[in-house]
Amino acid sequence: EAQVTQNPRYLITVTGKKLTVTCSQNMNHEYMSWYRQDPGLGLRQIYYSMNVEVTDKGDVPEGYKVSRKEKRNFPLILESPSPNQTSLYFCASSSPGQGADTQYFGPGTRLTVL
Amino acid sequence: SQQGEEDPQALSIQEGENATMNCSYKTSINNLQWYRQNSGRGLVHLILIRSNEREKHSGRLRVTLDTSKKSSSLLITASRAADTASYFCATVSGSARQLTFGSGTQLTVLP
Numbered sequence: 060e061a062q063v064t065q066n067p068r069y070l071i072t073v074t075g076k077k078l079t080v081t082c083s084q085n086m087n088h089e090y091m092s093w094y095r096q097d098p099g100l101g102l103r104q105i106y107y108s109m110n111v112e113v114t115d116k117g118d119v120p121e122g123y124k125v126s127r128k129e130k131r132n133f134p135l136i137l138e139s140p141s142p143n144q145t146s147l148y149f150c151a152s153s154s155p156g157q158g159a160d161t162q163y164f165g166p167g168t169r170l171t172v173l
Numbered sequence: 174s175q176q177g178e179e180d181p182q183a184l185s186i187q188e189g190e191n192a193t194m195n196c197s198y199k200t201s202i203n204n205l206q207w208y209r210q211n212s213g214r215g216l217v218h219l220i221l222i223r224s225n226e227r228e229k230h231s232g233r234l235r236v237t238l239d240t241s242k243k244s245s246s247l248l249i250t251a252s253r254a255a256d257t258a259s260y261f262c263a264t265v266s267g268s269a270r271q272l273t274f275g276s277g278t279q280l281t282v283l284p
Binding site: 099151 | 203204206208213214215216217218221261263265271272273274275276277
Protein backbone atom coordinates (compact mmCIF):
# COMPACT_ATOMS: atom_id res chain seq x y z
CA GLU A 60 0.00 0.00 0.00
CA ALA A 61 1.33 3.43 -0.99
CA GLN A 62 1.76 5.47 2.13
CA VAL A 63 3.68 7.98 4.20
CA THR A 64 4.42 6.89 7.73
CA GLN A 65 5.45 8.99 10.69
CA ASN A 66 6.75 8.00 14.10
CA PRO A 67 5.94 8.61 16.80
CA ARG A 68 2.31 9.60 16.45
CA TYR A 69 2.21 11.24 19.85
CA LEU A 70 5.08 12.63 21.88
CA ILE A 71 5.28 14.56 25.12
CA THR A 72 8.72 15.87 26.00
CA VAL A 73 10.43 18.56 28.01
CA THR A 74 12.19 21.72 26.94
CA GLY A 75 15.69 21.13 25.62
CA LYS A 76 15.53 17.38 25.15
CA LYS A 77 16.54 16.55 21.58
CA LEU A 78 14.04 14.56 19.56
CA THR A 79 13.59 13.17 16.08
CA VAL A 80 10.36 12.52 14.23
CA THR A 81 10.80 10.02 11.45
CA CYS A 82 9.06 10.10 8.09
CA SER A 83 9.18 7.41 5.45
CA GLN A 84 7.44 6.98 2.09
CA ASN A 85 7.27 3.92 -0.15
CA MET A 86 6.28 5.63 -3.40
CA ASN A 87 9.77 6.52 -4.64
CA HIS A 88 8.87 10.20 -4.46
CA GLU A 89 11.57 12.80 -4.99
CA TYR A 90 9.91 15.61 -3.08
CA MET A 91 9.31 15.47 0.66
CA SER A 92 8.41 18.15 3.14
CA TRP A 93 7.45 18.88 6.71
CA TYR A 94 4.59 21.08 7.88
CA ARG A 95 3.32 22.18 11.22
CA GLN A 96 -0.33 22.91 11.86
CA ASP A 97 -1.51 25.32 14.51
CA PRO A 98 -5.07 26.50 15.20
CA GLY A 99 -6.06 29.41 12.98
CA LEU A 100 -2.79 29.31 11.05
CA GLY A 101 -3.36 26.43 8.67
CA LEU A 102 -0.33 24.43 7.61
CA ARG A 103 3.04 26.11 7.40
CA GLN A 104 5.99 24.53 5.69
CA ILE A 105 9.08 23.94 7.82
CA TYR A 106 11.55 22.35 5.39
CA TYR A 107 11.37 20.61 2.07
CA SER A 108 13.62 18.40 0.01
CA MET A 109 13.65 18.16 -3.76
CA ASN A 110 15.74 14.98 -3.72
CA VAL A 111 18.46 13.12 -1.82
CA GLU A 112 20.94 15.50 -0.18
CA VAL A 113 18.91 18.53 -1.35
CA THR A 114 17.02 20.35 1.38
CA ASP A 115 15.77 23.91 1.75
CA LYS A 116 13.99 26.08 4.27
CA GLY A 117 10.26 26.61 4.17
CA ASP A 118 8.38 29.39 5.90
CA VAL A 119 9.11 28.49 9.54
CA PRO A 120 12.47 26.66 9.74
CA GLU A 121 13.79 28.15 12.99
CA GLY A 122 14.47 25.52 15.63
CA TYR A 123 14.31 22.58 13.21
CA LYS A 124 16.77 20.53 11.20
CA VAL A 125 16.25 17.91 8.52
CA SER A 126 18.33 15.48 6.54
CA ARG A 127 17.74 13.50 3.36
CA LYS A 128 20.31 10.76 3.14
CA GLU A 129 17.97 8.30 1.47
CA LYS A 130 15.13 8.91 -0.93
CA ARG A 131 12.50 7.29 1.27
CA ASN A 132 13.32 8.96 4.59
CA PHE A 133 13.12 12.57 5.72
CA PRO A 134 13.52 12.91 9.50
CA LEU A 135 12.68 16.12 11.36
CA ILE A 136 15.05 16.97 14.19
CA LEU A 137 14.42 19.33 17.07
CA GLU A 138 17.80 19.87 18.72
CA SER A 139 16.45 21.84 21.68
CA PRO A 140 12.65 21.81 21.69
CA SER A 141 10.76 24.71 23.21
CA PRO A 142 7.08 25.05 24.20
CA ASN A 143 6.32 27.14 21.08
CA GLN A 144 7.10 24.03 19.02
CA THR A 145 4.09 22.28 20.51
CA SER A 146 2.09 21.53 17.39
CA LEU A 147 0.73 18.92 15.01
CA TYR A 148 3.38 17.93 12.47
CA PHE A 149 2.81 16.42 9.06
CA CYS A 150 5.22 14.91 6.61
CA ALA A 151 4.28 14.80 2.93
CA SER A 152 5.74 13.52 -0.31
CA SER A 153 5.09 13.98 -4.00
CA SER A 154 6.65 13.35 -7.37
CA PRO A 155 6.79 16.66 -9.24
CA GLY A 156 9.09 15.14 -11.82
CA GLN A 157 6.19 13.14 -13.17
CA GLY A 158 4.10 16.27 -13.50
CA ALA A 159 2.04 15.52 -10.43
CA ASP A 160 2.11 18.00 -7.57
CA THR A 161 -0.34 16.06 -5.46
CA GLN A 162 1.13 15.62 -2.02
CA TYR A 163 0.54 12.52 0.05
CA PHE A 164 0.40 13.21 3.76
CA GLY A 165 1.37 11.12 6.73
CA PRO A 166 -1.04 10.67 9.65
CA GLY A 167 0.57 13.39 11.76
CA THR A 168 2.64 13.60 14.94
CA ARG A 169 1.20 15.48 17.86
CA LEU A 170 4.07 16.97 19.83
CA THR A 171 3.78 18.60 23.23
CA VAL A 172 6.82 20.35 24.70
CA LEU A 173 6.51 21.11 28.41
CA SER B 174 3.58 33.14 4.67
CA GLN B 175 0.03 32.16 3.81
CA GLN B 176 -0.81 32.28 0.15
CA GLY B 177 -4.40 31.14 0.19
CA GLU B 178 -7.14 32.55 2.33
CA GLU B 179 -10.37 30.60 2.56
CA ASP B 180 -13.79 32.05 2.99
CA PRO B 181 -15.86 31.39 4.99
CA GLN B 182 -13.84 30.17 7.96
CA ALA B 183 -16.77 28.00 9.03
CA LEU B 184 -19.83 26.74 7.19
CA SER B 185 -22.76 24.75 8.51
CA ILE B 186 -25.35 23.25 6.16
CA GLN B 187 -28.00 20.54 6.06
CA GLU B 188 -27.40 17.21 4.39
CA GLY B 189 -28.33 17.36 0.72
CA GLU B 190 -27.48 21.04 0.33
CA ASN B 191 -24.54 22.32 -1.69
CA ALA B 192 -21.47 23.76 0.01
CA THR B 193 -19.31 26.43 -1.58
CA MET B 194 -15.93 27.48 -0.28
CA ASN B 195 -13.75 30.21 -1.71
CA CYS B 196 -10.03 30.71 -1.78
CA SER B 197 -8.04 33.81 -2.67
CA TYR B 198 -4.30 33.94 -3.22
CA LYS B 199 -1.69 36.58 -3.78
CA THR B 200 0.93 35.58 -6.34
CA SER B 201 0.99 33.77 -9.66
CA ILE B 202 0.67 30.01 -9.41
CA ASN B 203 1.45 26.81 -11.28
CA ASN B 204 -1.62 25.10 -9.92
CA LEU B 205 -4.10 25.18 -7.07
CA GLN B 206 -5.18 22.20 -5.04
CA TRP B 207 -7.89 21.44 -2.54
CA TYR B 208 -7.35 19.12 0.40
CA ARG B 209 -9.63 17.71 3.03
CA GLN B 210 -8.75 17.00 6.64
CA ASN B 211 -10.82 15.07 9.11
CA SER B 212 -10.28 16.20 12.67
CA GLY B 213 -6.64 15.79 13.71
CA ARG B 214 -5.80 13.53 10.79
CA GLY B 215 -3.62 13.83 7.72
CA LEU B 216 -4.71 15.77 4.68
CA VAL B 217 -6.20 14.01 1.69
CA HIS B 218 -5.84 15.43 -1.79
CA LEU B 219 -9.19 16.13 -3.48
CA ILE B 220 -8.52 17.88 -6.75
CA LEU B 221 -5.88 19.85 -8.63
CA ILE B 222 -6.55 22.59 -11.16
CA ARG B 223 -3.77 23.98 -13.30
CA SER B 224 -3.28 27.66 -13.97
CA ASN B 225 -4.47 27.29 -17.58
CA GLU B 226 -7.70 25.54 -16.56
CA ARG B 227 -10.90 27.29 -15.54
CA GLU B 228 -13.06 24.47 -14.22
CA LYS B 229 -12.65 20.90 -13.16
CA HIS B 230 -15.00 18.20 -11.89
CA SER B 231 -14.46 15.11 -9.80
CA GLY B 232 -17.54 13.24 -8.63
CA ARG B 233 -19.54 15.66 -6.44
CA LEU B 234 -16.72 18.21 -6.49
CA ARG B 235 -16.49 21.16 -8.83
CA VAL B 236 -13.54 23.53 -8.74
CA THR B 237 -13.22 26.81 -10.58
CA LEU B 238 -10.17 28.98 -10.99
CA ASP B 239 -10.07 32.65 -11.96
CA THR B 240 -6.44 33.66 -12.33
CA SER B 241 -7.37 37.27 -13.13
CA LYS B 242 -9.02 37.55 -9.71
CA LYS B 243 -6.57 35.18 -8.06
CA SER B 244 -9.40 33.15 -6.66
CA SER B 245 -10.82 29.65 -6.68
CA SER B 246 -13.98 28.03 -5.42
CA LEU B 247 -14.81 24.50 -4.34
CA LEU B 248 -18.39 23.32 -4.67
CA ILE B 249 -19.54 20.12 -3.01
CA THR B 250 -22.94 19.09 -4.30
CA ALA B 251 -25.53 17.04 -2.44
CA SER B 252 -23.50 17.13 0.76
CA ARG B 253 -23.43 14.25 3.20
CA ALA B 254 -22.70 14.10 6.92
CA ALA B 255 -19.47 12.31 6.01
CA ASP B 256 -18.31 15.47 4.19
CA THR B 257 -17.88 17.15 7.57
CA ALA B 258 -14.21 18.14 7.66
CA SER B 259 -11.83 21.04 7.17
CA TYR B 260 -11.07 21.99 3.60
CA PHE B 261 -7.86 23.73 2.58
CA CYS B 262 -6.77 25.30 -0.63
CA ALA B 263 -3.09 25.20 -1.45
CA THR B 264 -1.13 26.84 -4.21
CA VAL B 265 1.99 25.67 -5.98
CA SER B 266 4.30 28.29 -7.39
CA GLY B 267 7.89 28.74 -8.40
CA SER B 268 10.47 26.27 -9.60
CA ALA B 269 10.74 24.73 -6.12
CA ARG B 270 7.06 23.86 -6.39
CA GLN B 271 6.35 24.69 -2.78
CA LEU B 272 2.84 24.07 -1.59
CA THR B 273 1.42 26.97 0.44
CA PHE B 274 -1.77 26.41 2.40
CA GLY B 275 -4.57 28.69 3.46
CA SER B 276 -6.11 28.59 6.91
CA GLY B 277 -9.02 26.39 5.90
CA THR B 278 -12.82 26.25 6.01
CA GLN B 279 -14.48 24.08 8.63
CA LEU B 280 -17.53 22.46 7.01
CA THR B 281 -20.22 20.87 9.15
CA VAL B 282 -22.96 18.92 7.42
CA LEU B 283 -25.91 18.28 9.69
CA PRO B 284 -27.85 15.04 9.19
